[in-house]
Amino acid sequence: MSTSHDTGRTRTHTTSAQTTGGLTISGLNKVLGGRSIIDDLNLTVHEGELVSLLGPSGCGKTTTLRMIAGFLAPDSGTITVAGRDVTHLGAERRPSAMVFQNYALWPHMTVFKNVAFPLKLRKLPKAEIVQRVENVLGLVNLLHHRDSRPGQISGGEQQRVALARALVQEPDLLLLDEPLSNLDAKLRVKVREDIREIQQRLGITTVIVTHDQDEAMSVSDRIAVMNAGKIEQYSTPEDLYEHPKTTFVATFIGTMNRIEGNYRDGVIERGDEVTGVRPEDVHFSMEQVAGGLPATVERVIPRGHFHELYLKRQDATLRAYVSGQVPAIGAEGYARIDRAMTFIDGVLQTSDAGGSASTPASPEPADSAPAEAEPAGSAPADAR
């Protein structure tokens, strides 16, 4: 999974909270149809920071974004943008600009008119409108489509028009609702790089709603992982991956072997705890290694530049990644857990590096515990 590798990009935001800029949400609540959609949500986004709201569908991330944009009034709580309380302002009076999931371009206007519309509403002089629109169209490489209609250009281009229409307003806060979900896989990677690049260049405070952890990991300064109307964890992508606070975060971000049982000295024993092991923390070799238990290769799945193995040990079946020489199905070898996370009632207790080479394997491993490997982004219900 590419999530395990940092893109190597430098994160620019400063950790010191700036009181003037950015976005602050405190005590936000929303009940829709008798169901609590958002439950006491608090979030601070620093000026110039790019934050993703990440979660499965129905977790309330889009509702939160719509409340930030002003399309939905919260039942309680406050929303502050650039130091100004905007909770009771309508969408048209907020200093935020939104890029809609379906782009929401006006089909009866040309690309130029779409982008110029927000400036026309602000009654700017005509020359200034033309200049600003052309600047921003240049920024998203769409000057050649200036007089096209939205129906005549491709999905990726429409997306850039939508972005241009938001950027031309020079908003204090840029909101993107699933900006890449309507693009094909290849374009998605390119467009998300573009969005990140433009966001960095303009230093614009940005909130992105997404259900794609890959997308969130690769563009965000920080990610708020949402589940059932609450933020489960709010941290940097690296920290979320290394130290997921809950099993939900651990399974939603990246891939994890989720095994019901207690982790003791490199072995999983029968117990009430839940043990989480990242596939890359499972070491497999054909020769005996210190701390390794005998394991049989059950499945081999090619993943491109690496292979995913299903390894059956006495205590659990573990997924592991190997590159280079790939063992055959049925091969006997040794698997060692280098690092495991222990969760009690879904909450992270320790991130134990025990069971590594320094600790010998338990002489009497417990009976095979039921193992369950969950892919990333699986349904939240079974992750909870």
Add this chain to the structure above:
Amino acid sequence: MAATTEQIAPETAAVRLGSESIRRSDGRAGAVLGKVLIAIFVVFMVLFILGPLLWLAIHAFVTNWTFPNLWPDGWTMRWWTTVFSDPALGAAVQNSLVISPIVVLCSALICLPAAYAFARYDFFARRTFLVGLFATNAFPKMGLFATLASLFYALNLMNTVVGIVIVQIIGTVVFMTWIPAAAFAGVPRSLEEAARDAGASKIRVFFTISLRMALPGILVAAVMSFLASFDEAQGTYLVGAPQYFTMPTEMYTLVLNYPKQVAAVFSILLSIPSVVLMLAARKHIMGGQLAEGFQIR
């Protein structure tokens, strides 16, 4: 003038039918038979739809043409001069051309906000109201007009233009509400939200986005309302006669008092606005930018 549009549909249906029969037949004879069948079908449809119109058009120019004769007795423009020299006719044309646009305009002012509300808001008894609009079309109109007349007498609306306009609006309400409501509902909410996000007030959003994008539907509704108003005779006769005659009510008089050739001339005159409107609507709605408005990705 529904004939022109209806005519296209059976023809394409015939073509489709024909191509199917061609596919099924496995010889050249079958193909020929298919083509012959199509030809017969098309000729029949054309005769069925255009025949009466042709009969009407011929009658407007003949001196006399009665049943056993295969050919008219003679040709004349007399009926046209009769119609055009009748002073009542000019007044009727004028009344029709003034009253119908007023009816469409009033109907739009009353019904379009209602249509928007039906499309966008969920209020008490919304469905009941929406279906209730059909009530005016559900019963024989004459009964409705008779009761309306007694009310109009009390309100001094009999033999007034206002009375005629009110009576004609009744027949347009369903068109002016249902079709634009569907058109408004077809405007994606996100397009309106995007405009608000860009800084437009609710009223501005309505006029620049909602109304603009629903325009094709509204135009269709306007055309249908215009034709409904233009053709309305029962209520108009009851309320307007003998003070005000519109073209359809004038036609009653003509049919009763003149030979049928005059009625033929008048029918042709009566159909002109319909044909013109249909052609204009077809040009502006079917092709061009308005249709594009509905292609949302």
